[in-house]
Amino acid sequence: MRGEIAAGVTVRRLAPAGRDEVLRVLVDAVVLDQGLDPEDVLEAVLERESSLSSRVSDRIAMPHAILPGMRSTLFGLGVCPEGINWDARDEDVQLVVLLVGPEDQHLPVMAAISRLLQAPGIVETILTAQSEDEVRRIFAGGDAAAVPLAGRTLSITATTVNHAVELARLLPLDPVVVSTSNAGIRSLLGALAEPPLAQRTFLVGPGLDRENSSPDEITVVSTDRFPEDPHGPAALTLLPLLTTGAIKPGSEVILLTGRSDQRGLDAVRLVDVSRELQIPEGLTDSHLPEGVRLDVVVRALHLTAEMGLQGREGKPIGTIIVIGDDPELDTHTQQMILNPFAGHPAPARNILDPSLGETVKELAKIDGAFIVSGQGTLMSVGAHLAGRPDPREMEAGLGARHAAALGITASADVLAICLSESTGTITLYFRGRRLIRR
Structure with missing residues (x-):
């Protein structure tokens, strides 16, 4: 994946400008000689941007568009050390990664680039790179040489x-x-x-x-x-x-x-x-429900761990993320609020999309659970869980949130990740039993 990214990336050094102007420069660069109408591509990118900011961190934005009929993903990297006024936040964006491609490549490509840009030192290395070839080497895995060990x-x-x-x-x-x-x-x-x-x-x-x-x-x-x-x-x-x-x-x-x-x-x-x-003695079966992807579970754990360590607006938060596709889940859940994810296309609400991280953390303040499909689609938030836990698995001092997470895994073939608001502890429940606590 990294080799493909390196081979196809188009790099542009950008002067400080507004978001839309920067996007036009990158769109014109990536669609050159590709047989695509730059106005159509820009319209698709801006439409996605208008519904939800593509900023994935203080310094990085990852605007993207899904275009039917494309066979491969086009990459554009805009570098602006001086910063770009991207959205309402105070911090300016310094790296803009533009992705335009087919739906089946959308999430894997975004996840791969997100992982790459999270490596320590790599953002500074890209910002100080002197040539397009140097940036390509970084994307191909040359970042270790660019940031040598002491x-x-x-x-x-x-x-x-x-x-x-x-x-x-x-x-x-x-x-x-x-x-x-x-x-x-x-x-x-x-x-x-x-x-x-x-x-x-x-x-x-x-x-x-x-x-x-x-x-x-x-x-x-x-x-x-x-x-x-x-x-x-x-x-x-x-x-x-x-x-x-x-x-x-x-x-x-x-x-x-x-x-x-x-x-x-x-x-x-x-x-x-x-x-x-902390695996219960004798638990040796598969640790994932049928149809649940490993990377979805890891991404959910990542978000839960960040919420546990950082809280939200200076206050601790607790939440439940339920992952699975068992039809029994519908009979044991009830929506308590209007679903914020309703009406959005599935690719735009997948938990693997790095740009949704802040959205998930913000919505975690709402009472109730997140429901996530095995493929990572965020189905709902604010769901009441009505499963029935086995009394023998109820530990002393178990609160209502943990009891609900335990109970839903006893009633449906799903996995539940529970974050304690009081202690920041993360507990993983599966098949009506505690699987992991940390």
């Missing part, structure tokens, strides 16, 4: 990797999991990236290229970024591997981690999967 960090990383290699040889059945947002770490893994250890080594994090050229190479699992957490990233790093069967409850994992601001590795520890994820 000598001290390299030494600590090498020492950490050596300790992990010793552990891996001592424990020949344990998987090795490297949690990082720096794609360049792959070149520093030494024996972990070579047979035979590579066959049980997993590189997990945002902005990582999933493609492997050989079965003997390490397995790369690209995920969304999770916010800084003083308790460590183990739970949300291991979840994607658990749900795909790469690691099992009851097994041990050799986990390597590091501080994101250093971009290296500085810790290695032996993790008991069941204890770390």
